[in-house]
Amino acid sequence: MRTAPKIKLSAQEEKDIKQLSTSNTTTVRIARCSKIILLAAQGKTNLQIAEAMNIGRNQVSRCRSRYVVGSAIEKDLPRGGRRQTIDAVEIVRLTTQTLPDNATHWSTRSMAAVSGVSEASVRRIWKANGLKPHLEKTFKVSRDPNFVEKLEDIVGL
Known part of the structure; x- marks a missing residue:
């Protein structure tokens, strides 16, 4: 039978983790992991923590082992979601110079097909x-290679 690693917290660590667990500005995941670490420091088992917090035992084990290894609670990698692959500068360049x-x-449809992104993304950019x-009756194509930077400066004003 495997046993969960023991967690011992100093007074300062306990204070910091308590602050994380009750803060309104931290994410739910960080607050939950902070509560798990506090309960683990009290000597509770993974099963007891899981039942008390109404979560899975695997999640408790994962959070506890990450903390023991030395990975800070706030530095945990974000989960899920795709990486952004939209190159807004390239879409602006294509729009204004070609x-x-x-x-x-x-x-929006023709630009989306050429750039490989959705129509909504082109519309947002x-x-x-x-x-x-x-909407323009006549649209001039700019030949200025620095047009994108100048456009961002003007729009940013």
Whole structure:
């Protein structure tokens, strides 16, 4: 039978972890892990902690072992979600410095197909940068290689 690693906290560590567990500004995951560490320091088993907090025993074990190894509670890696792969600068550059095939200006659909992102993402990037090529009767393509930086400076004002 495996036994959970023992956790001993100094007075300062206990104070810091208590503050994390009751803070309104920390994430739920950090607050939960802080409570697990506090209960583990009181000598409770993983099963007792899991039952008291109404969570799985595996989660208690994982949190306890990460703390024992020395990984800080706040430094735990975020879970889930995709990494952002949208290159907004490239979309702005394509919009302002190129023309689509067989068209006079870019639409959200045509830009999304070329850049490999969703139409909504193109729409958000255009809105953030003040671009409206779909509403212009005539749209001039800028040949300035530093146009994106200048646009960001003007929109940022």
